[in-house]
Each structure stands twice: as C-alpha cells, then as structure tokens.
Amino acid sequence: MSEAQPVRLDTEGEIGVITVNNPPVNALSPGVPEGIVAALRAAEANPAIRAVVLIGAGRSFIAGADIRQFGKNRVRPPLGQRVYDVLDAGTKPVVAAIHGYALGGGLEVAMACHYRIAVPTAKVGLPEVLIGILPGGGGTQRLPRLIGPKAAVDMIVTGRHVPAPEAAALGILDEVLPEGADLRAAAIAYARRVAAARPLPRVRDRTEKLAEAKADPALFDDVRKSIARRARNQKAPYNCILAVEAACTLPIDDGFKREQELFAELENSDEARALRYAFFAEREAAKLPDLPPGVAPRDVRSAAVVGAGTMGGGIAMSFADCGIPVKIMDSTPEAAARGIERIMANYATSVRRGSLTEDEMKRRLSRIEVVGDYADIADADVVIEAVFEEMDVKKPVFRALDRAMKPGALIFSNTSALDIDALAAETSRPGDVAGTHFFSPANVMKLFEVVRGAKSSPETLASAMALGRKIGKIPAMAGNTDGFVANRSRAPFNSEMVILLEEGCLPEQVDKVMVDFGYPMGPFAVGDLAGLDIGAAGRRRRAAANPNYRKLPIADRLVEMGRYGQKTGAGWYRYEKGDRTPHPDPEVARIIRETAAAMGVAQKTFTDQEILRRLLFSSVNEACRILEEGKAYRASDIDVMWLHGFGFPRYRGGLMFWADQIGARAVYDQIAAWHQAYGERWTPARLLRDLAESGTPFREAKPAPMT
Ligand code: T1G
16 A cells, blocks of 8 residues: 555546555555545535546556455455445546556446546456456446446456457447547546536446347357356356346346355355465566566567577567567578468468457568578577577577677577576676576467576576566576476476376376366377477487486387377377377377386276376476475466466466465375385475475475575
C-alpha cells in the first residue's frame, strides 16, 4: 500500500474524481475497497458533486483483488456492502476511466459503474479462472448483461485479456479515446456530459442480451464439451460456466448469491492454491537475489541470431513478435534462405489458423533481415548463437562474434546443455557471455532459461533476465551444469520411463498415466515428436563423460533401426502417412520383450501411481541435487521450468509443489526403498534426506549459494 492514502476524492468543479493509488497495479488490497466505498459515499453526500470519475494512478486502473490475500481467513464484506453494491445503490453517475489493465475485481468495479471509457492501449478481462477461482465480484452476472452470455462465458472461461477496441465492440466499454488523449480530462468531460442523464444506466438492469441463452439452449453444454480436454481434472472452469448460466436463469441478486456459492467451492481448492503458487513463482523466478544493488540491465533495441535452423528461426520470431528488429545469418545463403522460408511458413500457419492477421504477419516479417556476414550484425545490442549443438561448431562462432560485435553487446548461446564457460573462454569478453536456452518451438514456448557462466557479469545476467521478459518469456536462472537445470532435472525422468519398459511396461501405458495426470502429451509421444535421434546424441555424450552412465538399450535399438519418431513414420509408435496420431506398434512391444529378456530383467505389472512416481520422484531427487549444488536459486524456479519447459500441468503447481503435497518424508522413504531395489541411480540426495528429517517443505529448501 502506498504511503499516501490508497484512495482519495478530489473535485474538479462539479465532478468528483476518485483516484486509486496502490502500486504497482492498484490491486484491491485491504483498505482499497473500503477507501473506494468511503469516497463514493462522500461524493453522494456532497451536493456540489453531480457526477464522479473513478481512475487509477500509476500505470493501470485496478488489476483485481489482491491475490496474496486468498487462502487466508479473509474478512469479506457481505453482499450489499461491497464496492459493487454501493455503486449499484448510488444516485449519481460514475464513469470508470481505464488505462493499463482493468482485470478481475477491477473490471467488476468498472462494470458496476454506469459508464466505462478507456485509452486504446487498455486491456480488460476476468482472469480469475487462471488462478483457479471465478469472478466473485458480480462479474459472472454483469458481463453477460453487457455482452451476452456466449461472449461472456468465453472471456470468463479463458481468462483472456481483451484489448480496448474489442471490448468496445463487444459492449464492455462505452468509448475508446483517441491515441494520446488525456484520460483524466476526457473522463471529467464525459462525466459532465452525463451528469444529468437519467435513469442511471446500471448494468444490473440490462437483461436484453440474456435472451441469447434462450435462443441457444445448448450454449453452455457446448462450452463444457469444448473445454473438456484442457480443463481436465479442474473445477474452476466448470464453476465459471455454472455461474454464467445462473445469470441467465436467476434474478441478479440470486445470481450474486449463486456466484458466491460457486466461488466458495474454489478459493481454497488444491487447484487454486497451485495456480496462485505458479503465478507468484513465475514472478519470483525473474528476480536475482544475489544481484549487487544498482546494477541495471542493458537496454536491447536490436538483436541478431546466428544460425537459421528451427531454433534460430524461432528465436528470430520471438524478437520480431515483440517489435525488436532482428538480423539472422547462417553459414551459407542457402541455409539462411531456408531459415527465412521456415519463418514465413510458421507465420502463414498462424494467419491460416486466425491467430495472426495478414498485416501483423507483414509487420513482423519486416523486422527480420537476412544478412550474410558477421560485420552485418556488429551493431546489434544482443546476439544469440543458435548453431548446431556441437562444441566444435559453436566455438568458432564465438570467436567470430568476439571479433565482430560492438563493445557492450550481449553475447548469448541457445545451447541446451553445453558448457557456457567453454564458449565464453573463446572470447575476450566472458563477462558479456551467458546462456539463454529457448525451448522448442522457440517462438511459442515461454521458458527462457538463463545460464550463468563463471565470468558472466551481474549486468549481463540482469540484462538476460530483462530480455526474457521483454520478449514475452518467463525467465529463470540456471547454474552452468550439464543440462543446466531444466534438462538436468528432466534427465532421470527420461531414463526411468525407458527402464520401466525393461520391467514390463509399454509406452502407451506410461503415456496414459501422464496424460491422465494432466500432461497434454505422454512422454513417449513427445519423444517421437522431438526425434529419438536427438535424445540418443545426448545419451552418447553423457555415456562418454560418465562410464557409469546407465545405458538404455531399448531406446538405442530403436534409433539403430532408424525409428526416429514422427519424422521417420515410426518411433515408439507407428504413424500413418500424413497423420501425427501415435499408434501402439507390436514391433516395439516385440523389441521391448526381446531386449528385456536378453537383459534378464524380471517382468512385473505396475500401478498407475507407481509409474507416475517412478518418473517424477527421480526428477524430484535430481532437483534436490541441483539445489544442494547451488545451481538453482529456488525450488519454485524448478517448478517454473517444468511448467513452461515440459508442460507439467499448471493446476498442480509444478514438480516440487506437487511433491510437497506428498511430503519430503514420503518421497525420501520411497526413493530409499528404490535405492535398495535398483542401486546407485536411486541414491537419495542429501538435501532430500535433510528435508525429510527436518520436515521442511521442498518449497522452503535453502539451496547453496548460486555458483
Ligand atoms: N494481487 C497481488 N499482487 C499482484 C496482483 C494481484 N492481483 N497482480 C500483480 N501483482 C504483483 C505481482 O506479483 C508483481 O509483484 C507486481 O504486482 C507486478 O506484476 C474479486 C477474486 C496486471 C497483467 O489475476 O495479470 O480479482 O513481483 O510482474 O507483467 O472477482 O500482474 O513486483 O513483487 O505481473 O506488468 C484477478 C493478476 C485477481 C491479475 C500486470 N486479477 N495480475 O503484469 O506486472 S482475483 C488478476 C496480472 C479477483 C475478483 C477476483 C499482471 C498484470 P512483484 P507483474 P506485469
């Protein structure tokens, strides 16, 4: 809460101006709703005030309830005494003046006002479902009255932010101001114009658009069917639908009651707690706790990418998508041309799917320039190396970048596992070098794993984290260890899934367990998508570095047979031509049986829980090793990587949050038992043992200082 009063009432002539000032996003923290109510009552009681403007100070209107208050024993004002109710009961027009964001309770306050105007860059939305709850301030009842139940249920179930022009077209906003307009002055003028207008246009009184539900009785069932796959195992999306349905069948005050009932079912659910945790974990991950004070990130206004392959092209798109001009080059003009063709094809697919307009595609393509020489990229503020994942290919690139790039340029590698220090050593400026590991497809996946080299300067690291946010990614820091943090914590999972086959599982059985758990795809299907040859290269590298490395003969056998996955029409599964649907393959079952027999592995049957825990506990154990070695700042950073790098179901919070639901003691005891049964690979991490003995949650583990 700001030092000054979070809410104040001023007057401009006969217009009252209520300003909410609770940085950084004007959340409705304790004291803010009360302040708004007090200001509204004061304006009501002041005969000199004929109309009121409600506006946010700083960068936004009101971004919603204070999420930090959820899950605590909140004192919630009863129906009839909330801000929304006081607005409904008012006798003077109130104009909501919106800039930045009006989200959740913020939009609900605006919808309880009589008029809503906004600057063109403003965005509105009811994103409560994204944190496992539903709009609890009348939003499920007022939004359908403003825009109709169909559009309302779409906004509420997706939680999407709606740009002001679209919000006006839908009927949420009464006016969008011209570019550059002074919002406060325009709102005061608007209030003067409507000061005498009666009756007051209360949203609660508008029912004409609700008739849409009568004309389409299947509306809500159709929505339930349309979300079934992505809302699997979740309750909030379905309660959102029920609440909007109530708006179409009940008088509004009964609808408010129904909304409260449906909200109460969600606030303390596992799903809501996990989603709230994920929300804050993502923001925490962007912070470097050991950054010296006063270190500011370097600004990035231009970029360059070396390597125009799948990753390089996706990285270039990430910059172009966020308005940053980017130059891209490869070893030959033909390779560069292939790269730009792939980029154009990717954008064309988005246009075909309707997620991008033709004009926006042209704007983005205009920001990508193919160049032929290092001299052409010398002036870029940042360069990302994205060439073939072999040291003897990358090192010459770093030497060339060192010779070419302007002083102060950031020099990052997109390597997914190779030693950042070895690459930095090829330059005269190791302080400017770090890893920025994108996940494929680079223009889609949000995880931006920043890898610190031993000599990476604090400014370079701060710049990398800021760059991640600037290009719309979720940055998280990793120490320089084989596989960094995301892939290293994932590696045991990738081994254990194949070892389960040696013991009697089938790929389709494992995949079903993980899809039922909430993954969008099973790990074997993902392997076929990524290419089994990629994994084989990583195994060869690890086997060369570690003679005790546990080989995976079944996986190696498939690769030897040329079964690389979708790209060869067969991998763990069989694929029909032109169809990406994985089909269980008896040939694979035969290979599994033969290999297991040759290895002399006793066969057994598995419960779903045992499969799930064999995979995830192996990674929880590795995550503990990563933390005890000081290669990650927080357990929650590892969760952020699993959510945004591997599709871990968000409503379960993340790998370590999920493990905390089981408890370190139970995890440790199970791993200790598998250590007895399977040997060295299941040796419990020291940190895991310590957490089990002290009863400390994974989320509160104190990692070693980052090195
Ligand atoms: N409550 C508490 N803290 C919040 C917050 C919120 N609603 N929104 C942001 N913060 C903190 C955030 O943790 C970070 O803190 C700082 O503000 C800047 O945020 C009754 C029940 C508004 C689009 O879900 O989507 O209303 O890290 O880094 O990138 O029906 O914040 O600096 O310490 O994200 O510019 C519904 C959540 C609540 C909106 C701005 N509202 N916020 O993005 O900044 S439930 C939301 C956002 C509700 C009603 C229901 C984004 C943003 P720190 P940031 P940003």
